[in-house]
Amino acid sequence: MTSVHQLVPTISPRDAVGNHTLALREVIRELGFESEIFSMFRHPDLMSDTHYVDRLPRDADVVIYQFSIGSPVAERWAQHPAIKIMNYHNITPISLVGKWDGLLAAEVQLGRDQMARYAKHCRHAICDSDFNKSELDELGYTSTETIPVMFDVTNATPDSSVLSKLERKRRGTQVLFVGRVAPNKAHHDLVAAVRTLRELHDDEAHLHFVGTDGPPGYRKVVETIVTHAGMRDHVTFHGSVSQEELVAHYLSADVFCCLSDHEGFCVPVIEAMHHGLPVVAFDCTAVGETVGDGGLLLKDKNPLIVASALHRVGSDSRLAQRLRVAGRHRADSFERSITRNRFSQYFSTLVGSL
Amino acid sequence: MSDSESDANYFKEVVAEIEAEAQRRSSSGEYPRALLRSLDEEFRRWIPDASLENGVEDTIRSIEAAAYVDPAVPISSRSSLGRCVKWIVRRLTYFYHRHVTQQITALGIHVTRPLRLLDANLKSVNRRLAALEDRLDVDATARSELLVGLAISSSFHEFVESLGQHFGQVSGRVLIGDLANVELVRGLRSAGVDAYGVASGSAPAQDAVDVRHEHLFDHLGDLENESLDGFILCGIPDYGSVNEQLRALRLLLLRSKPGAAVAVIVLHPETLAKRLSPVATDLLHGRPLHPETWDYLLAREGASNISVVESSESSHCLITAKFL
Numbered sequence: 001m002t003s004v005h006q007l008v009p010t011i012s013p014r015d016a017v018g019n020h021t022l023a024l025r026e027v028i029r030e031l032g033f034e035s036e037i038f039s040m041f042r043h044p045d046l047m048s049d050t051h052y053v054d055r056l057p058r059d060a061d062v063v064i065y066q067f068s069i070g071s072p073v074a075e076r077w078a079q080h081p082a083i084k085i086m087n088y089h090n091i092t093p094i095s096l097v098g099k100w101d102g103l104l105a106a107e108v109q110l111g112r113d114q115m116a117r118y119a120k121h122c123r124h125a126i127c128d129s130d131f132n133k134s135e136l137d138e139l140g141y142t143s144t145e146t147i148p149v150m151f152d153v154t155n156a157t158p159d160s161s162v163l164s165k166l167e168r169k170r171r172g173t174q175v176l177f178v179g180r181v182a183p184n185k186a187h188h189d190l191v192a193a194v195r196t197l198r199e200l201h202d203d204e205a206h207l208h209f210v211g212t213d214g215p216p217g218y219r220k221v222v223e224t225i226v227t228h229a230g231m232r233d234h235v236t237f238h239g240s241v242s243q244e245e246l247v248a249h250y251l252s253a254d255v256f257c258c259l260s261d262h263e264g265f266c267v268p269v270i271e272a273m274h275h276g277l278p279v280v281a282f283d284c285t286a287v288g289e290t291v292g293d294g295g296l297l298l299k300d301k302n303p304l305i306v307a308s309a310l311h312r313v314g315s316d317s318r319l320a321q322r323l324r325v326a327g328r329h330r331a332d333s334f335e336r337s338i339t340r341n342r343f344s345q346y347f348s349t350l351v352g353s354l
Numbered sequence: 355m356s357d358s359e360s361d362a363n364y365f366k367e368v369v370a371e372i373e374a375e376a377q378r379r380s381s382s383g384e385y386p387r388a389l390l391r392s393l394d395e396e397f398r399r400w401i402p403d404a405s406l407e408n409g410v411e412d413t414i415r416s417i418e419a420a421a422y423v424d425p426a427v428p429i430s431s432r433s434s435l436g437r438c439v440k441w442i443v444r445r446l447t448y449f450y451h452r453h454v455t456q457q458i459t460a461l462g463i464h465v466t467r468p469l470r471l472l473d474a475n476l477k478s479v480n481r482r483l484a485a486l487e488d489r490l491d492v493d494a495t496a497r498s499e500l501l502v503g504l505a506i507s508s509s510f511h512e513f514v515e516s517l518g519q520h521f522g523q524v525s526g527r528v529l530i531g532d533l534a535n536v537e538l539v540r541g542l543r544s545a546g547v548d549a550y551g552v553a554s555g556s557a558p559a560q561d562a563v564d565v566r567h568e569h570l571f572d573h574l575g576d577l578e579n580e581s582l583d584g585f586i587l588c589g590i591p592d593y594g595s596v597n598e599q600l601r602a603l604r605l606l607l608l609r610s611k612p613g614a615a616v617a618v619i620v621l622h623p624e625t626l627a628k629r630l631s632p633v634a635t636d637l638l639h640g641r642p643l644h645p646e647t648w649d650y651l652l653a654r655e656g657a658s659n660i661s662v663v664e665s666s667e668s669s670h671c672l673i674t675a676k677f678l
Binding site for chain 2: 047101216297312319326
């Protein structure tokens, strides 16, 4: 039986790359190929379902590497005699993490170096976005294709206690951002924008951050900024939340705002659209193509412009309604069944041609 | 037009309206100036390099945390029998795992010790460097902003004839830098001098003459010794620090052949003082040196035939000499 295995540095059931890797294994198995996942660091919940990296068989026909960070695991993939496919999820540039997290900086630097070196080893590369594809094309990868990452938009029942708490406290425009508290997500720019929104348009506006802490120190700096901007009562860090709580946040907010400086895709934007939340985003890296026609894309994230956009969405019900409808339509195009079919077609053509 | 295209166009129009409105209100002064100023100042103050000081320490701490290896292997399993078997194996092999993991943990501690020492040394170097920077250069940004706003009209055209005569017998390359006025290169080239310019400013759309757009020090760094037949030092003597002016002269002399023709065009210090605002006078650390000082410096380097010419309004001086 033809074997199409996957290699990934870390596998966890609660992150985007981990979920995608597990979903891809199912797609490949349904095509009738043997498929297993091999990883260096495996989450305890996946110990029995995945294999340690050194168990990767030498006679595998195709090995897919899930690439989102530098790792010694990538060398095993590069040196494997099988046909090598890369699934590229992007690597944050070192300029955005270097001063916050030395270890992460070393890993992303290694990742960028490996990415450049593997152009000659890689037969095909699948990228989450055209932005990611353009990075590989520039490095000389000869065969690249864009297929978005597979993910399930959370359809959990909203946590009623969280929902009612959020509703009870709501006064002015409720601005939401979901993502790791990391410098490339530019939480500090969101604080600046919402502060300006409060000063100029809506003195009861509130900013909600949902997401785990990223590099040490960045959260501390954002909190210092919040304090100095006099926003301690108007910004809430909710941390990591359950799927039910997350849906409650999507349903209770008025607008989702993303001012990230670097994203390889941006799943929360699609989730927000799916839940009918109008999206305002800064058009950079892959954010623009993810938002597409489903939201307001700003070319400039000057706090005055972002604040005006947030105010406009919060006060213009016709605009908000059109954003909701367009957003839902856009989110539908990323439905798991659609991307799943694309991956299925891709692998059946690719492996069929071997 | 599809719904999607119609929405996209509508959203683009809305964004254009938002940007135009923000621009209009900003330029008409409707936004409180204090708000704009505080946003700029507060957010910029906190964002850059705020945690750099602790970056290495955080990294070492995370290595130390990762270096602790737990000898208790997970025993979770889908079946209770599997869990039981794993538990028994773990109990039987615990002495072995503990021995190995203790050595790995010890290795981690030994690795992080020198890293901590290195970190302490780096911090000490950083502190000394910061102190040195404070002594040498308090606020380079403020000064560069002042320099941008400082428009000093040049009287170079008055010197073209004198320079043409001075460099008339020079057969090789003559460097002019840091060039503020392209006309100087044009004038000398039309007088038959093989002159080229080096300008640190951005490249203009059309450059008909030979002007390299790079910093003078970078350009001099790439040149071979004794590759120039002459030079005209300008620009830097008007605004550079004494160190920069002396460094430029020293480098130019090093890159010039014996017998090279040299010239320095400098703004008269009194002219600069009259044109500067009190803020610029206080904050600019660069001062044009007096012609007498250039005379002294060139003579000290072994130049001969030193002469000084003043422009008609006495705003600029041209000092020419021959390098032995």
